[in-house]
Amino acid sequence: MRLIDSHCHLQADRFGADVDAVVAAARMAGLERILVPGWNAWSCAAALALVERHPWMDAAVGVHPHDAAKVTDAEWAGIAGQATDPRVVAIGETGLDFDRVFSPIPDQLLNLRRNLRLAVEAGKPAILHCRARIGERDAQDALLAEVRAFPGVRPVIHSFSGPVDYATAMLELGAWISISGLAFRRGEEATAEVAALVPADRLLVETDSPFLTPPGGPRGRNEPAAVEITARWVAGRRGLDQVDPAIEASVGNELIAAYDAAFR
């Protein structure tokens, strides 16, 4: 099965000691694309340094909702300056997190808006994180309102979480939807239905490494090679819950095509 990882923080500290081995394992597992998003100033610079060493990978620059209240104006100016770099294929990750609220919500909204504005100006998609508390959808509804306020933005819904009608509303706004190991967690049951209904040309998969290890993945630290677990699960949802090598192969081809349409 051909594989992509549309969202993988390979520049994170937890890969500092052995990133080359992790990248080699990803290649062995069949990964053809990895997108490395930043979340603050240093991680955006580190994403660019990583894709410089691995030209088959892509970078994204932006500010995560967790960092919304921490990034200085000078740091933001630096990130905005990186947006036109040809190695930068998207703006993000940005978005809203009403679950952990590591930055106050008003700061998250201001941060999201300037990231969305930058994405429209740069003509690049916006990679969007969105989490509400289990059973709630306030973050998803707020994100929909923000995206609607920026005509021309091309949303990439990273690590999908939320109800089915949120997915369909985002698809109507032109979004790609990326599915991660979060899909296997309690409270995320709607994602199985979403995985089946997203049009093939809008569907992505990711690990969000080093986070969100899927069941059967590496213990402790998630790695890009584990995207195969999620991709096969997605193929199963699109194939009447059967293990079917032909469906897996065609989903793999579709994932590459959707990635290239979104980012290349």
Ligand SMILES: [Zn+2]
């Ligand atoms: Zn992420």
